[in-house]
Amino acid sequence: MSSSSGKPSSTELNIPLHVKYIQTLGQNKDDLMYHMTSHLRMNAIYWGLMALCIMNRKDALDRDETIEFVLSCWDDEAGAFGAHPGHDAHILSTLSAIQVLTIHDAVDKIDVSRVVKFILSLQQPSGVFAGDSFGEIDTRFSYIAVQALSLLGHLDKLDVEKTVAYVLKCRNFDGGFGAVIGAESHSGQVFVCVALLAILDKLDEIDQDTLAWWLAERQLPNGGLNGRPQKLEDVCYSFWVLSAISILDKLTWIDADKLAGFILSAQDLENGGIADRPGDQPDVFHTIFGVAGLSLLGHPGLEDVDPVYCLPASLTEKLGLRKAWRALPRRTVS
Amino acid sequence: MSHVESNDPADQTLLYCEKPEWQDVTPIPQYDGVNPIAPIFYTPEYKDATEYFRAVVEKDEISERVLQLTLDIIQMNPAHYSAWQYRYRTIIALKRPLEAELTLMDVLAIQFLKTYQVWHHRRLVLTALYESSTSDSASSPSSNAAGAAAAAKELAFITRALETDTKNYHTWSYRQWLLAFFDDEALWEGELPYVERLLEADVRNNSAWHHRFFVVFGRVRAKGEVDLEEVLKRELSYTKDQIAFAPNNPSAWNYLRGILERNKKPYSDLQTFVEPYTVPASSSTDEGIVDLDNPRPGPGAQLPCVAALEFLADIHEKAGGEQTKQAIEIWKSLANEHDTMRKKYWEFRVKEASA
Structure with missing residues (x-):
């Protein structure tokens, strides 16, 4: 897998360096932005762990410490997880907590019925979900609710019809989906809506070819993908566009070589990690979505990722949650 | 007003633990005996303020000083949703003037x-403002004068905010919510000219095209209130002009398809318009003829245009029969020459049509 010269080049994924980058994330005391992102700390743990799973290095973060951190973020008043010890519960951190615990086969450590109650309490009369009691609504939160209930085995308690009805109302004239009714189409929102419909077996409700074409049009001449027409390419869309289009079984419509080249060129080959685009500062968010994108493209040496759940495919298979998505076949050599 | 909140950094030189008026409160530290895997390294100011915030939440204090505390935290970390939530609750409980809250938040909204x-807070405050002035007679947001005035002022603020970032997703969503919620003719009528100003500045602004569709077709109207044929005619004419001005603009082509689908009109209505965009620039022979219904690509346009080829192929495919061959020819040219990156998609179209 690595080149004979030993010197890393941007045509291959430097797995050891990215593993080290994730392991040292919590120690970046100099990072001025670090305290600003405390509201995403639980998500960051999930992103880091999932990136490691895809690179086949799940063991690189200590299992017991990770579980201990997750459990320390429990908000007992709300009955769900905050992003950090002492933070109020939020649906974003709650899903990340469930994902991390699922990866580590430790969901039995939490009060599942309370979490289910918390999630269901966030559904609004319109059918969409809020993220917390402050009231932000977004189809993203609907997807998170559906995935969380699915992983916990309590989808039967969801009002499926109402949930799906709201998502379908967010469909726009260009075939894409927005965050709320009336909002512009956006790749990230297309991903959450498509994955939600996949989990609920409702993909037949939409015009899949038109939507897949809108996604294919997101690829720019440099190979990268953008979130909306005329916006800049960004590595994170490598996952959102690719996952949505692989759920629709049209991944071949993307030029895989060009996109892989773009993701690989955004690696930081000095300190590890992947950035939003070449030359920028890396972060764990773009690292997971870059690596997950490469996995869907069949990049050698990576584990399969389930695009519906953004979890290891072997895990969703084991849990009996696998849907009919299709990634590119895994290649054995670069 | 006895207490005025301050955005002035000079007033914030003291930490909360040094302020005499906070001596009655015992701060609650972040890590209560927990030693997490991912410790967070806060600035002293942020650590200090959030420790006092936790104490305030713990004893459920609703007071004037909480307003300054939450404002300080929000300025250091605008994503701290608990601080926002607590602030909103406090404002309502203390019956603070809501217009003043919006004004105070103007700078923050632009900054963050x-x-x-920041947008959700404005929405809550504006909704509360409307509801507080509607208790007597009004039955809908638009028939409420105070609410409508606040909404008009807010719309002007959103316009200023969009000048900073003309594609900001939250700001646009908030604008669309405001229009739909108040549903006031006076608010709606400025929207089309506004969109046109934005598209004049940047004809490729997809957010502006999206908003155009929202404004033209998104509003729920009584039957017969507008002449749909007239609207369609106006929209077709406008879009064709913008395509002539900048042919390789996917947003305008998407809009064109969108309005045809919405009005259940066949693409073939536009064949005459589309054809000049599907051939190389030099092969046009009738430069001298000006057809206002079918504006031609401007000089220097990059032709043929991929979106036009796709559009024409769709017309041929729909017609079927002999024309299917023409569609296939176009798709092959897209696969092999004009849009090779999406080769697999065009080959899929060829295969589907040949099946």
Whole structure:
């Protein structure tokens, strides 16, 4: 897998360096932005762990410490997880907590019925979900609710019809989906809506070819993908566009070589990690979505990722949650 | 007003633990005996303020000083949703003037444009403002004068905010919510000219095209209130002009398809318009003829245009029969020459049509 010269080049994924980058994330005391992102700390743990799973290095973060951190973020008043010890519960951190615990086969450590109650309490009369009691609504939160209930085995308690009805109302004239009714189409929102419909077996409700074409049009001449027409390419869309289009079984419509080249060129080959685009500062968010994108493209040496759940495919298979998505076949050599 | 909140950094030189008026409160530290895997390294000011905030939440204090505390935290971390939530609750409980809250938040909204919370807070405050003035007679947001005035002022603010970032997702969503919620003719009528100003500045602004569709077709109207044929005619004419001005603009082509689908009109209505965009620039022979219904690509346009080829192929495919061959020819040219990156998609179209 690595080149004979030993010197890393941007045509291959430097797995050891990215593993080290994730392991040292919590120690970046100099990072001025670090305290600003405390509201995403639980998500960051999930992103880091999932990136490691895809690179086949799940063991690189200590299992017991990770579980201990997750459990320390429990908000007992709300009955769900905050992003950090002492933070109020939020649906974003709650899903990340469930994902991390699922990866580590430790969901039995939490009060599942309370979490289910918390999630269901966030559904609004319109059918969409809020993220917390402050009231932000977004189809993203609907997807998170559906995935969380699915992983916990309590989808039967969801009002499926109402949930799906709201998502379908967010469909726009260009075939894409927005965050709320009336909002512009956006790749990230297309991903959450498509994955939600996949989990609920409702993909037949939409015009899949038109939507897949809108996604294919997101690829720019440099190979990268953008979130909306005329916006800049960004590595994170490598996952959102690719996952949505692989759920629709049209991944071949993307030029895989060009996109892989773009993701690989955004690696930081000095300190590890992947950035939003070449030359920028890396972060764990773009690292997971870059690596997950490469996995869907069949990049050698990576584990399969389930695009519906953004979890290891072997895990969703084991849990009996696998849907009919299709990634590119895994290649054995670069 | 006895207490005025301050955005002035000079007033914030003291930490909360040094302020005499906070001596009655015992701060609650972040890590209560927990030693987490991912410790967070806060600035002393942020650590200090959030420790006092936790104490305030713990004893459920609703007071004037909480307003300054939450404002300080929000300025240091605008994504701190608990601080926003507590602030909103406090404002309502103390019956603070809501217009003043919006004004105070103007600077923050522009500064933290990409943070959802600043917009959600405005939405809550504006809704409360409307509801507080509607208790007597009004039955809908638009028939409420105070609410409508606040909404008009807010719309002007959103316009200023969008000048900073003309594609900001939260700001646009908030604008669309405001229009739909108040549903006031006076608010709606400025929207089309506004969109046109934005598209004049940047004809490729997809957010503006999206908003155009929202404004033209998104509003729920009584039957017969507008002449749909007239609207369609106006929209077709406008879009064709913008395509002539900048042919390789996917947003305009998407809009064109969108309005045809919405009005259940066949693409073939536009064949005459589309054809000049599907051939190389030099092969046009009738330069001298000006057809206002079918504006031609401007000089220097990059032709043929991929979106036009796709559009024409769709017309041929729909017609079927002999024309299917023409569609296939176009798709093959897209696969092999004009849009090779999406080769697999065009080959899929060929295969589907040949099946």
